[in-house]
Amino acid sequence: MKQLPLGVQLRDHASFATFVAGGNESVVAQVQALLSESSTTVTWLWGPAGTGKTHLLQAACAASASVGHRSAYVPLGDAALSPAVLDGWDALDLVCGDDLHRVVGDAAWERALFALFNGLSEHGSTLLVASDDSPVTLRFALPDLESRLRSGPVFQLTPLDDAGRLQALSEHARARGLELPSATARYLLGRTRRDMHSLSAMLETLDRASLAAQRRLTIPFVRELLAETGRE
Secondary structure, eight states, X not given: OOOXXXXXXXXXXXXXXXXXXXXXXXXXXXXXXXXTOOSXXXXXXXXXXXXXXXXXXXXXXXXXXXXXXXXXXXXXXXXTOOGGGGTTGGGSSEXXXXXXXXXXXXXXXXXXXXXXXXXXXXXXXXXXXXESSOGGGOOOSOHHHHHHHTTSOEEEOOOOOHHHHHHHHHHHHHHTTOOOOHHHHHHHHTTSOOSHHHHHHHHHHHHHHHHHHTOOOOHHHHHXXXXXXXXX
């Protein structure tokens, strides 16, 4: 797998096995199909923050690399990265570009993405992009890039309901080797932001705190931690 500079890495728990689809089963199936089909150059995922776009992109990268394909994930718009990071990536089998909405309208990034798209198309490779906003609401600087990115299938991801969030918390905890009792998960869900990005970040905080304190993730322990961080 091509490694990005500046320490950008795939999350250990970002796999199809740990992704709770909720009502997004068809989207997950389409993303998985990209690994065995190369008839479409670009696929676009969109939905509100916390709907699992990053998880799916990284899962696709990891699955692609596991079968010997060359893949890469890039958080577009990361202030630490420049458009030049995409140079040479047209030789890869799969490129996953996250947070596309952050660079739409930036001429330098759009030119780099245009060149990447054309190169991937020539090689029969795949570009998977994700954005918070619908493709129809974004304002591109390069109309040719817009038409190419919108030439492939577009899929909308919808947020999980509470049952799905609880299941996702359990899956993510299990992937970390954590025991998260259902009562603790429900307590946490009622006292933090409910999007999966925030819940995953909180779970990471709990993981570190539990390890440092050598305590289980009981409700009293979580209550103490939330109080210490001003979230209770």
